Amino acid sequence: MKYTALLLCGLLSACGLVSEQSFYEGIRANERAKSAGTGQDDKALPNYDRYRQERETLKK
Numbered sequence: 001m002k003y004t005a006l007l008l009c010g011l012l013s014a015c016g017l018v019s020e021q022s023f024y025e026g027i028r029a030n031e032r033a034k035s036a037g038t039g040q041d042d043k044a045l046p047n048y049d050r051y052r053q054e055r056e057t058l059k060k
Contacts, residue, residue: 021048 028045035044045051 024048024051 025048028047031045046054
């Protein structure tokens with residue numbers, strides 16, 4: 001019972017390690033993998049810093 005509680009606490013605390021940036025970069029990597037070899041490099045998602053900067057510009 002103690003081990004189950006410790007495991008559950010460990011798993012729940014690991015959820016806090018997922019940031020907005022890591023989530024975006026995961027999506028970006030997935031899209032790059034899908035388009036590999038198709039010649040659609042110009043449609044690639046920008047890096048997170050540029051993405052965040054564009055969002056801030058649109059909010060104003």
